[in-house]
Amino acid sequence: MQSHYDAELKDTVRYLGKTLGETIQAQLGQEWLDKIETIRKDGRASYQGDDKRSENLKEIFKTMSDSDLLTVGRAFAQFLNLGNIAEQEYNSAMNVDASIDALFEHLDKAELSAEDVQKAVAKLNIDLVLTAHPTEVTRRTLIHKHKELARCLKELHQDSITDAEREKIETRIADLIAQAWHTEEIRSERPTPVDEARWGFSVIENSLWEAVPDFLRELNDRLQKDYQVALPLDAAPVQLSSWMGGDRDGNPFVTSKVTEQVLLLARKRAAKLFAMDLDQLQVELSMFDCNDELRAIVGDDANEPYRALLRPLVRRFIATRDGISDYLAGKNPDESDWITSNEELMEPLLLCYRSLCDCGMKVVADGILLDTIRRARCFGVHLLKLDIRQDSERHADVLSELTRYLGLGDYGQWSEEDKQAFLLRELSSKRPLFPAKWNASDDVKEVLDTCRVIAKHSQTGFGIYIISMASEASDVLAVQLLLQEAGVTWPMPVAPLFETLDDLNNSPIVMRKLLSIDWYRGYVKGQQYVMIGYSDSAKDAGALAAGWAQYESQEALVALAEEFDCTLTLFHGRGGTIGRGGLPAHAAIHSQPPGSLDGGFRVTEQGETIRYKFGMPQLAKRSLGIYTSAIIEAMLFPPPAPKQEWRELITKMAGLGRDNYRATVRQDKDFVPYFRVATPEQELGKLPLGSRPSKRKPQGGIESLRAIPWIFAWAQTRLVLPSWLGVMRAIDKVKSESDEKIVNEMFTEWPFYRSRLSMLDMVFHKADPRISAEYDARLVPDELKHFGKALRTELEESIESLLALTGQDSIMANDPSGKESMEVRAAYLQPLHYLQIELLERIREAGEDAKNSELERAMMVTIAGIAIGMRNTG
Numbered sequence: 001m002q003s004h005y006d007a008e009l010k011d012t013v014r015y016l017g018k019t020l021g022e023t024i025q026a027q028l029g030q031e032w033l034d035k036i037e038t039i040r041k042d043g044r045a046s047y048q049g050d051d052k053r054s055e056n057l058k059e060i061f062k063t064m065s066d067s068d069l070l071t072v073g074r075a076f077a078q079f080l081n082l083g084n085i086a087e088q089e090y091n092s093a094m095n096v097d098a099s100i101d102a103l104f105e106h107l108d109k110a111e112l113s114a115e116d117v118q119k120a121v122a123k124l125n126i127d128l129v130l131t132a133h134p135t136e137v138t139r140r141t142l143i144h145k146h147k148e149l150a151r152c153l154k155e156l157h158q159d160s161i162t163d164a165e166r167e168k169i170e171t172r173i174a175d176l177i178a179q180a181w182h183t184e185e186i187r188s189e190r191p192t193p194v195d196e197a198r199w200g201f202s203v204i205e206n207s208l209w210e211a212v213p214d215f216l217r218e219l220n221d222r223l224q225k226d227y228q229v230a231l232p233l234d235a236a237p238v239q240l241s242s243w244m245g246g247d248r249d250g251n252p253f254v255t256s257k258v259t260e261q262v263l264l265l266a267r268k269r270a271a272k273l274f275a276m277d278l279d280q281l282q283v284e285l286s287m288f289d290c291n292d293e294l295r296a297i298v299g300d301d302a303n304e305p306y307r308a309l310l311r312p313l314v315r316r317f318i319a320t321r322d323g324i325s326d327y328l329a330g331k332n333p334d335e336s337d338w339i340t341s342n343e344e345l346m347e348p349l350l351l352c353y354r355s356l357c358d359c360g361m362k363v364v365a366d367g368i369l370l371d372t373i374r375r376a377r378c379f380g381v382h383l384l385k386l387d388i389r390q391d392s393e394r395h396a397d398v399l400s401e402l403t404r405y406l407g408l409g410d411y412g413q414w415s416e417e418d419k420q421a422f423l424l425r426e427l428s429s430k431r432p433l434f435p436a437k438w439n440a441s442d443d444v445k446e447v448l449d450t451c452r453v454i455a456k457h458s459q460t461g462f463g464i465y466i467i468s469m470a471s472e473a474s475d476v477l478a479v480q481l482l483l484q485e486a487g488v489t490w491p492m493p494v495a496p497l498f499e500t501l502d503d504l505n506n507s508p509i510v511m512r513k514l515l516s517i518d519w520y521r522g523y524v525k526g527q528q529y530v531m532i533g534y535s536d537s538a539k540d541a542g543a544l545a546a547g548w549a550q551y552e553s554q555e556a557l558v559a560l561a562e563e564f565d566c567t568l569t570l571f572h573g574r575g576g577t578i579g580r581g582g583l584p585a586h587a588a589i590h591s592q593p594p595g596s597l598d599g600g601f602r603v604t605e606q607g608e609t610i611r612y613k614f615g616m617p618q619l620a621k622r623s624l625g626i627y628t629s630a631i632i633e634a635m636l637f638p639p640p641a642p643k644q645e646w647r648e649l650i651t652k653m654a655g656l657g658r659d660n661y662r663a664t665v666r667q668d669k670d671f672v673p674y675f676r677v678a679t680p681e682q683e684l685g686k687l688p689l690g691s692r693p694s695k696r697k698p699q700g701g702i703e704s705l706r707a708i709p710w711i712f713a714w715a716q717t718r719l720v721l722p723s724w725l726g727v728m729r730a731i732d733k734v735k736s737e738s739d740e741k742i743v744n745e746m747f748t749e750w751p752f753y754r755s756r757l758s759m760l761d762m763v764f765h766k767a768d769p770r771i772s773a774e775y776d777a778r779l780v781p782d783e784l785k786h787f788g789k790a791l792r793t794e795l796e797e798s799i800e801s802l803l804a805l806t807g808q809d810s811i812m813a814n815d816p817s818g819k820e821s822m823e824v825r826a827a828y829l830q831p832l833h834y835l836q837i838e839l840l841e842r843i844r845e846a847g848e849d850a851k852n853s854e855l856e857r858a859m860m861v862t863i864a865g866i867a868i869g870m871r872n873t874g
Contacts, residue, residue, distance in 0.1 A: 061835055132242065197265060197266070211618075237628070320338040392478075394469065542662070663726075670787045720767045760802055
């Protein structure tokens with residue numbers, strides 16, 4: 001984006017808003033349009049500090065019926081949606097290649113050899129793991145309309161269109177906006193895990209399928225032009241994985257049957273897409289000349305050898321697509337002709353490629369055939385790799401029930417040493433452990449059935465098995481034993497997920513125990529995955545303590561992998577929001593410890609951020625460019641390891657930050673009562689967002705609340721508390737007691753520390769103490785009001801401290817376009833906050849009578865609208 005929020009973008013936002021106004025007028029009349037325009041103007045003035053206009057908003061909403069409040073909520077949520085679409089379309093058109101241009105400028109300045117660049121490119125491995133459990137608030141039917149709107153806007157901004165074409169496009173835009181206005185924006189039911197998986201497949205089909213080969217072609221062209229280096233034909237620098245349908249941690253709706261259904265639906269979608277690609281290929285590859293290798297396969301009579309090779313492959317993909325449909329419909333199709341492995345696709349494609357090159361047609365080989373080869377490398381015949389995630393306690397429960405049944409005692413009561421001895425003995429045994437007639441409980445049977453699904457399907461359809469709440473070496477060995485007993489004959493990578501502060505701190509000890517076991521090292525064959533949790537560690541200890549624990553954990557794990565001569569792939573469980581580890585991709589990657597990218601970069605892409613980063617081909621190419629440039633730069637120019645004096649200071653800051661955070665969240669008796677009344681946390685549970693429940697344990701309190709609704713609730717009231725609480729007070733205290741020269745050096749020379757402050761800069765721009773105070777004034781009882789006031793005081797002091805530390809005149813001064821982007825949306829957000837406060841008061845007064853009413857629906861609309869305006873949810 002340009003440094004100035006482009007006038008064209010503002011004009012587009014106004015144009016879309018005006019068109020929505022005309023739609024509302026057509027349905028509800030001029031009086032309603034005037035009312036909404038009054039609210040919009042009051043909202044803008046209120047945001048700019050006009051208290052009288054704030055009072056106007058409150059009075060308007062107090063006098064409205066529940067039904068009218070719903071209409072206003074829908075209008076402003078739609079305004080914000082349209083503003084986001086305009087901005088996405090603008091971003092997709094601007095600076096698509098800026099990150100790649102910047103990368104090559106840096107490479108040129110460093111005067112690197114072609115060999116250095118070739119090595120870095122060869123190690124490039126971006127594994128994007130699509131997840132749905134964050135609160136994607138927009139329905140799939142609306143996402144389709146939004147994508148079509150963005151396409152129309154792109155056409156509208158072409159210089160060469162005629163007046164007639166412009167009129168046709170504007171009519172279509174009005175049509176789409178009217179469709180969206182007359183469509184229910186809130187789902188009536190929660191999506192199922194299968195619905196979520198289909199949504200992920202649609203992102204691939206509608207965006208990434210085109211974006212990945214296009215991006216790799218552009219990257220390859222630049223590498224060849226500047227360094228005479230080419231991406232190898234077998235390169236797979238971008239891979240796609242997914243948790244949708246595989247993440248069963250705390251989600252009772254993800255069952256073994258769901259996992260199998262999602263695996264088959266992914267194969268079906270891949271078969272559909274490759275059938276279309278191959279059909280286009282066989283139409284174009286009409287040539288007669290071929291090499292001896294291809295001729296030997298198709299025979300001397302084939303006048304069109306490439307078509308002769310590809311036509312049967314097209315038929316097999318169609319048979320796979322249709323056969324899976326029949327199987328899922330309860331029929332018994334013939335599976336003998338289904339495509340089952342990537343080799344069945346890759347071998348004929350590579351044979352065509354070699355033949356074309358041998359016959360002087362490399363220009364043809366490097367056309368759409370190369371794009372198809374790259375899709376086959378990235379997506380494969382399974383479309384993506386499905387990860388499996390389960391809580392360590394569930395695996396331990398299986399073994400406890402089994403050992404009790406066998407009369408061996410209770411596995412759960414054994415020491416860690418005894419558990420390891422038992423597991424290693426059984427892993428080395430050639431006899432089965434599970435008795436044939438064992439009648440296991442339903443929960444145990446479900447875990448075992450999941451392992452059997454893995455055994456039944458192809459290795460290439462799966463990514464890794466993640467164990468949440470992993471804290472001991474036995475947690476990993478237990479999964480390997482369960483997989484072995486289920487008949488999994490290949491070494492499925494098993495990744496412990498270290499997510500609480502204690503687990504992060506203990507992770508090097510756990511991994512040392514594992515890597516010290518001879519059997520285990522033989523099993524992993526020099527490749528170890530470890531997942532670093534961002535959400536729960538931040539919820540547990542605050543943003544700064546969690547960030548430093550994540551850094552130290554990764555640093556120690558990198559050293560450990562080097563010691564044991566294995567490749568470590570760190571899997572980053574980042575969310576889209578700051579409180580869940582979210583950072584701009586470039587800053588996030590550059591703030592990693594040196595060496596942490598050598599085994600590749602694996603990261604979750606969550607919920608609404610998938611749409612914002614990968615929802616359109618141009619946006620996806622831009623995001624891939626940012627990741628690629630950041631990773632290559634970090635490998636070629638790694639950030640410095642922190643000096644000892646920096647470590648000492650950040651350790652003190654992190655410790656104080658943790659204590660500050662916990663003193664409020666865990667130890668203050670007023671915190672939980674305040675949280676319950678000051679935020680819409682209770683009401684969030686009623687919104688049919690993702691398929692997972694909002695709590696891991698239905699009867700639990702704050703401690704069992706997932707990180708997603710925890711962050712979401714605070715974002716709604718604009719206090720965004722988890723992202724900053726306790727941080728600046730800790731930094732200020734340590735800074736005041738330390739050598740100023742060292743503190744300044746940390747800021748200028750250490751990307752990790754600088755990125756923490758950059759995160760706060762973004763957070764503070766999204767925070768608004770005035771809005772938080774309005775929620776308190778109406779919703780919080782007098783005896784708790786002091787609590788919110790103290791939090792806002794700390795927020796305001798923290799903002800002042802950050803500005804003093806960074807030398808900025810105002811928040812987001814270094815990102816004027818991002819600042820103005822948020823401010824444009826803020827004027828539309830302001831009425832939604834006042835509307836939500838009114839609704840919360842009415843809903844709480846109505847109690848059970850509010851259930852399934854217009855009040856509750858209006859509440860859901862405001863929750864979704866504020867999330868859209870903030871550009872994040874959980």
